[in-house]
Amino acid sequence: MIKVRFFASLKEDLGTTQCNIDWQEGMTVAMLLDRLQTTSETWRDALSNPNLLVAVAQQHAAPDTLLSDHIEVAFFPPVTGG
Amino acid sequence: MDYSVAVGESDFDVNAMLSDLHKDAPQIGAVASFLGVVRATPDQPLQALYIEHYPGMTEAEIVRIIEQAQQRWSLNYVQVYHRVGTLGVGERIVWVAVSAAHRGDAFQACEFVMDYLKTRATFWKKEIFSDSQRWVEQRDSDVQKMQSW
Numbered sequence: 064m065i066k067v068r069f070f071a072s073l074k075e076d077l078g079t080t081q082c083n084i085d086w087q088e089g090m091t092v093a094m095l096l097d098r099l100q101t102t103s104e105t106w107r108d109a110l111s112n113p114n115l116l117v118a119v120a121q122q123h124a125a126p127d128t129l130l131s132d133h134i135e136v137a138f139f140p141p142v143t144g145g
Numbered sequence: 146m147d148y149s150v151a152v153g154e155s156d157f158d159v160n161a162m163l164s165d166l167h168k169d170a171p172q173i174g175a176v177a178s179f180l181g182v183v184r185a186t187p188d189q190p191l192q193a194l195y196i197e198h199y200p201g202m203t204e205a206e207i208v209r210i211i212e213q214a215q216q217r218w219s220l221n222y223v224q225v226y227h228r229v230g231t232l233g234v235g236e237r238i239v240w241v242a243v244s245a246a247h248r249g250d251a252f253q254a255c256e257f258v259m260d261y262l263k264t265r266a267t268f269w270k271k272e273i274f275s276d277s278q279r280w281v282e283q284r285d286s287d288v289q290k291m292q293s294w
Contacts (some may be wrong), residue, residue: 071197071269072280121202122209124263137199141283144196144227144268145181145239145259 065095065130068138076109086132092117093126095136116142146214148223152198154230157240166222166244168175170217173221177251178242179259183203186235189242192273196229203227218250223258227268235263257294266289 084098097128100107108133117124167173183194211223226240241259245251270281
């Protein structure tokens, strides 16, 4: 199981802060994103934004980052702190 | 080199933080700091600024930024404090301070940490107005500034 978290405007667009997805051998960030986009039309639209960033195990990651079971993945818009 | 990284809702005491930077450290000859405050918006009166973050990752990312700075300059101590929650115009948001033997290292590392924080640390700002609200969008100029290092 992979715990997926969402932040900021993405969290509001999806209407949830997190969800759990079954892990599969060889799963990458891009594959996880594809899977999440099948949830609904709203999710497909919100998660199709090319500017979205991803973190795996609380570190910035890329679409081809390989996921291990029980890992935490987060999707969010570009950051605006400071 | 040592550092302190914190994220919290409460305000911070600039004088206390500054004195922490060079106490019991006679090798320090320079302290450079940056204080960010909530700015009024030009188009309509800002009622509040809400700042969200990713607890755990935010602090870890700031530590990674400080470690990068440490590899580039000779530093003694780096402090980062970033507020989250709801803030009003004029309130302090962020504090970055660096102490070093020489001012060049302190100035450059302070700016480097701030530029990386703006584009890598997981904070998001939302502007709250009397009848609407909007998430702040990342500025290309902030990304270009970070990439210039």
